[in-house]
Amino acid sequence: MSKFWVLLRTLYVQKLKSKPFIIMTTLYIIGLIGFTFWSDIKELFSGDENTPEIIAIYNGTAEDIKPYFVDDVDFAYEYVTQAEELEKGLEKGDYFAALELSDIEGKLAANIYSYEALGFKDQERLHDVVTSTSQLYAVGQLNLTPEQTALVLDSTPLVQMITINAEESTKSTDEKVAGMVGSYAAGIIIYIVVISFLSIITTDVASEKGSRALEMLLVSVKPEIHFRSKVFGIFLVAVTQFSIVGAVLFGLLRFVDGGAKWDMVMNLIGELPPSYYLFVTAFLILTILLYLIIGALFGSLVSKVEESSQVMTPTMILIIIAFYVMISGVSNPDTLLIKVFSYIPFTAGMVMPMRIGATDMHIAEPAIALLILFASVAAIYKISLSFYKRSVLTYSTGGIIQKIKTVFKVTT
Amino acid sequence: MSLKIENVTKRYRNFTAVENLNFHIEKGEIFGLIGQNGAGKTTTFRMILDLQETTEGKIYWDGQPIHKVNRDILGYLPEERGIFPHMKVEEQLYFFAELRGMKKADIKKDIDFWIERFELEEKRHAKAETLSKGNQQKVQLIASFIHKPKFLILDEPFSGLDPVNMDLLKQAILYLRDTENMTILFSSHQMNNVEELCDRLCLLKRGVSLFSGSLLDLKKQYGKTRLTIRTAMSLAEMTLPGVKDIQLVKGEYFLTLEDEQYAPAIFGIVSRGEYIEKFSLDYLTLDEIFKDQVGGVHV
Structure with a gap:
């Protein structure tokens, strides 16, 4: 060697x-x-096995907003009939957060309540939920046919990048x-x-x-x-x-x-x-x-x-x-x-x-x-x-x- | 002739470490290179080992320029501890032997032999860093010659060894010369060891060779000028011819003579008085010559 x-x-x-x-x-x-x-480690420590947080909603608009809020892994939604119930429920710890919805000049307005300050991620997720709901709410105001509604909601553009210079690749x-x-x-x-x-x-x-x-x-x-x-x-x-x-x-x-x-x-x-x-x-x-x-x-x-x-x-x-x-x-x-x-x-x-x-x-x-x-x-x-x-x-x-x-x- | 150093000079910009050095070593000879710290010994070793280039001059091994020689014929023990601290003793020796091209079958046999000879059996599986200074020195020494080099350079091999281990090492050096016909060049500050082992030597002072030749020739230059007398008489009060220096140590007078020819006259004077227990005329020891030549302590 x-x-x-x-x-x-x-x-x-x-x-x-x-x-x-x-x-x-x-x-x-x-x-x-x-x-x-x-995710398993997180579950082990939190012990909640991914149970969604309960969000209470008080609907102050004339629309039926229930179809807009769909339960997912993060949040499950419950509806109350009186706005006062939100505060009580939060105090008792029944709800993670609460949404008070109203209509201001055809736009959806929301107050987000919580007993303790929400974490950054939760705040962001709730905000996203309200934003997407407000879009659906706005579309709902237009009295469109189901096909028109589907077209508006499925408005993702079909984008294709084309470069004129043939020597340049386009990814x-x-x-x-x-x-x-x-x-x-x-x-x-x-x-x-x-x-x-x-x-x-x-x-x-x-x-x-x-x-x-x-x-x-x-x-x-x-x-x-x-x-x-x-x-x-x-x-x-x-x-x-x-x-x-x-x-x-x-x-x-x-x-x-x-x-x-x-x-x-x-x-x-x-x-x-x-x-x-x-x-x-x-x-x-x-x-x-x-x-x-x-x-x-x-x-x-x-x-x-x-x-x-x-x-x-x-x-x-x-x-x-x-x-x-x-x-x-x-x-x-x-x-x-x-x-x-x-x-x-x-x-x-x-x-x-x-x-x-x-x-x-x-x-x-x-x-x-x-x-x-x-x-x-x-x-x-x-x-x-x-x-x-x-x-x-x-x-x-x-x-x-x-x-x-x-x-x-x-x-x- | 095995090693020949011919007009070798080593300069570092304005500093000359070795100047016009000349000596040769015969096959199977033990040769001493002595000098104070900074005299140029390690630089000379490094040039021989081709670790540093010469500025001028040539170094030959068996007539061949040293840089063309197969490096496995060389063995080297550096002045400072040069082993791997985290490696076990046996692993370390195996590594150096394998690196030097030894066959596996021979390695085990030779490691066993030297470990036993240097009384390291109990430390065989110990990490080098856990060994005493003396034992580290022994391991390093074995590593330097395990591959049976033709030419072995030992830089201060006795430093850090107690008298018992020093004796073990001396016996090993003589064994290597006698059984393997190894040519050995070594440096030491312990002149008694040099006297004991060397046939010939080179004395360096600030890179310049003051003497190169046999130990006897060096001593003859000074002559038999060391006179030791043990007597009840008080010599200090007497007027003795040709005496440069006189010292009384533990009942013995040590006289340094200007020339050995004064000895008979001194014997005549001191023997007239009382019984003389000892009257011995000798050459100076290498230690005394060394001090005289390089240390400025004139005898």
Whole structure:
């Protein structure tokens, strides 16, 4: 077995058996389980088994409004004949909230009562109920035939986007939503992997350097082999963790609720072309490699493991910037900021997939960004390797700039 | 000839760490590189190990430039502890042996042998970080030569060891030379160990070689100028020829002579009076020579 494989295998096995890896993977799995079974967990704590809240209604209009209020999972409606009953019922706790309806110049007016202040969500839902009822009420005032009423109520437009420039692809809203969700997931994966494994690779190199184990290793293996084994070893650990969590997620989606969630995910996946997934995978791999290379390089700069956080900070800031740019793109992925950051190698991995999925763009754009990212990874790898050879056995104090200066001073 | 250092210089911008260094080591020889802290010993080791490039000069192993040599013929024990703190002792040794290309069947056998020899049986499955300083040093030492290198470099191998473990280590070094015909280069600040183990040595001061050759030749440069006398007489009050310095330590007089030729005259003077328990003329110890050469304590 070559020295590279001995180093890689030892690192891989060591990291997989380490407590931080086991704890982090377990936490991710617990998080996923919690997310999947959230409604069951909520029921367990609330104990109401989704019993709808009772809303009392006093109808002060001349219309029969009962057909407009249909019971659902959130609310069930009860009608009172006297307005005073609303207050009494609320005081006794018989009702969750109450609606007092009246007609003002042909429009439906509503007072919403509650004993205690309503939560934001409940307030919003009740408001929605009243809004849709008021539309039905208004239509009811027009004395339309049932066919006319049906036409007015079913007034959703049939929209089709057509772009004259034949080179531009046009995505449907569903495709863009699916692209947004997929890209958001890819961005979150990159963020989590980089944040977790950047610190692992930096502290690992720093710890070997600090304990002088590196001196013994480098007598046997060349620095470039050691560097490569670190980057790819940690990358494999990240892939393993991702696979374990992915397998658990697959199991949960596939088998919980008769696979209802899995069908939903498959529908989402089916909305996007295979080229999207190829691009996202390529961006994901290259971005993680980019940050791991930088992490290993920075780990070689410090003299002891305690200094790792000092050198990691700039890289952490970069990834946090990328994350926030991505978040800003969720509301509008077409801004200039998003466009610019989708080409910068350090942020492209998180921002460009969003543009690919959620905007209409020519395939050349992500291809160029991918090419820039690939060239950057290759260049940074080359530069890091050359610098690593010099820095890995140089011990110095001071800040990161001082450390870089010292490396050049003692090796040139 | 195994190792040849030829006109080697290492400069860092305005600072010269090693200047025009020349020495050679024969196959199966134990060679000492001595000098104060910062004399250039570790830099020399790193250049030999190809961890640092020379600014000038060449280093050869068996006539081949050192950077072209298969790295597995080299073994190195750094001055500071260089083991993985979270790895178990046996795992650690297995890792280093495998990394150096040893066959699995040989690894187990050799690990068993050295663990027993260094009395580490009980620590075999303990994590390195839980071991005492001395035991960590032993594990690191085994890791440096488990693959039976042809050339072993030991940087301060005795630091942190108690006298019993120091003796174990010395025996191991001699064993490696005698059974494996290993060429060994080592540095130490404990001159008695250097005297005990080395055939030849190189004395460095601020990167410059003050002496390179056999220990006996070094001592001969000073001659037999250490005179030890045990007598009831008070020598301090006597006028003795050619004496540079005289000290009384636990009933024995230690005289430093300008030249060994004064010894007979001194013997004549002190033997006229009373019975002499001890009259011994010796070479200076390496420790004394070292202090004289690099430490400015002139004898």
